[in-house]
Amino acid sequence: xxxxxxxxxxxxxxxxxxxxxxxxxxxxxxxxxxxxxxxxxxxxxxxxxxxxxxxxxxxxxxxxxxxxxxxxxxxxxxxxxxxxxxxxxxxxxxxxxxxxxxxxxxxxxxxxxxxxxxxxxxxxxxxxxxxxxxxxxxxxxxxxxxxxxxxxxxxxxxxxxxxxxxxxxxxxxxxxxxxxxxxxxxxxxxxxxxxxxxxxxxxxxxxxxxxxxxxxxxxxxxxxxxxxxxxxxxxxxxxxxxxxxxxxxxxxxxxxxxxxxxxxxxxxxxxxxxxxxxxxxxxxxxxxxxxxxxxxxxxxxxxxxxxxxx
Numbered sequence: 001x002x003x004x005x006x007x008x009x010x011x012x013x014x015x016x017x018x019x020x021x022x023x024x025x026x027x028x029x030x031x032x033x034x035x036x037x038x039x040x041x042x043x044x045x046x047x048x049x050x051x052x053x054x055x056x057x058x059x060x061x062x063x064x065x066x067x068x069x070x071x072x073x074x075x076x077x078x079x080x081x082x083x084x085x086x087x088x089x090x091x092x093x094x095x096x097x098x099x100x101x102x103x104x105x106x107x108x109x110x111x112x113x114x115x116x117x118x119x120x121x122x123x124x125x126x127x128x129x130x131x132x133x134x135x136x137x138x139x140x141x142x143x144x145x146x147x148x149x150x151x152x153x154x155x156x157x158x159x160x161x162x163x164x165x166x167x168x169x170x171x172x173x174x175x176x177x178x179x180x181x182x183x184x185x186x187x188x189x190x191x192x193x194x195x196x197x198x199x200x201x202x203x204x205x206x207x208x209x210x211x212x213x214x215x216x217x218x219x220x221x222x223x224x225x226x227x228x229x230x231x232x233x234x235x236x237x238x239x240x241x242x243x244x245x246x247x248x249x250x251x252x253x254x255x256x257x258x259x260x261x262x263x264x265x266x267x268x269x270x271x272x273x274x275x276x277x278x279x280x281x282x283x284x285x286x287x288x289x290x291x292x293x294x295x296x297x298x299x300x301x302x303x304x305x306x307x308x309x310x
Contacts (some may be wrong), residue, residue: 001138003077003103005163005187008207008229009042010221011079013050013193015265016064017274020119021185022056024063024286030202032215033071035273039218042208043074045183047081047093049143049168050212054111055279058089062096069100077103079136079250085110089129094131101270105131106166108138109146128161136189139174150177157188166210168193172200179205194219196247197242202228212260216268220246220304242307249296254289257283266290267297 014036017028036044042184046068047053049060056064062182065080072078077204080097082090082105094105107127109120137156141147145167167175167190182188183205192201195211197309203227214221220242227235253285261278262285269276278284285293 001100001103002044002080006189006207007043007077007104007164007191009041009190010208010214010218010225011045011077011191011210011244012036012041012047012218012221013048013210015215015268015274016046016051016053016056016060016275016279018060018279019152019275020277022060022277022279024060024067025275025277026063028066029067030071031269031273033068037072037075038220041076041214041218041224042222043077043079043103044068045079045081045166045210046167047083048106048210049140049214050264051081052079052261052279052282053083055282058065058092061093065093066097067098067100069097069102074101079104079106080133080155081106081108081138082131083108083138087123090127091130092267094133095257099131102133103137104163105133106136108140108184109144109148109277110196111144111146115146117149117175120146120148121152121155124162124265125159129158131161134161134163135242135297136191137162139167139169140193141169147174151182153178154181157182157185162187163187164191166191166193168210170194174181175201175206176204195243198224198243199228199236200214201271212264213243215264216271216273217246217304219308223308234304238307242304245303246300250293250298252286255297262289263293266293267300270294270297278297284295
């Protein structure tokens with residue numbers, strides 16, 4: 001389907017609903033997708049960090065791509081993560097995405113190997129040459145160990161098939177540099193990952209957010225995006241307060257490195273959207289942890305309901 005350039009809006013990084021055996025939960029998948037679409041999201045991004053792409057089998061990835069595109073059925077754009085340490089496997093995922101009817105592919109820097117910026121420019125250029133769909137870059141240094149530096153992004157943006165970047169570094173100085181660099185480019189998309197800085201980054205010139213909480217409360221993030229677009233300061237403050245309250249309570253429960261994913265999936269299970277299973281090596285919260293999270297979740301629901309109805 002056609003999509004605007006630059007692509008503006010809320011594009012949730014969709015969770016991957018899993019069964020206890022780590023296969024795709026095909027009954028929950030349409031529930032998650034329809035929940036987000038009914039909340040007004042502008043696109044869906046599968047096989048990102050929130051989708052646990054690095055922990056999934058290729059069979060699950062292929063099934064997820066095909067089923068997601070089938071369920072969405074061209075109602076909103078589908079973005080597919082094709083990140084892999086193997087260049088060929090990234091191309092294979094891109095081919096599946098193309099055949100399934102996806103709209104954009106997304107790739108972060110290959111991890112584990114020591115890679116320089118010149119090699120990254122060469123890598124992404126070749127990837128953009130060989131995939132049929134337009135490509136978004138994905139800067140995620142906390143997980144890959146490599147930053148896609150501004151000069152590299154600028155060089156890659158010259159490629160006709162590289163049309164945007166998702167930045168999940170959380171570095172607002174870096175993000176502002178991206179906005180400054182591409183302010184005169186009418187088509188290059190600059191999206192932020194961390195939802196906690198959606199307001200700040202959009203006010204810098206960003207085009208929207210790939211916000212994990214929109215899996216759970218899509219309307220909240222869509223309304224916040226709209227308030228920022230219209231610069232409705234009072235509404236921005238009220239809705240952003242709700243986003244910060246959600247983040248503090250649902251993503252910081254416990255002392256795990258994986259609190260964000262544990263909290264998000266457990267919260268979605270409270271709403272009957274998925275079973276809450278996580279792919280190894282990450283494990284779900286135990287029953288006591290879920291019970292204490294549920295108390296926080298109920299408070300978050302009340303706060304969000306109030307913010308949306310005010």
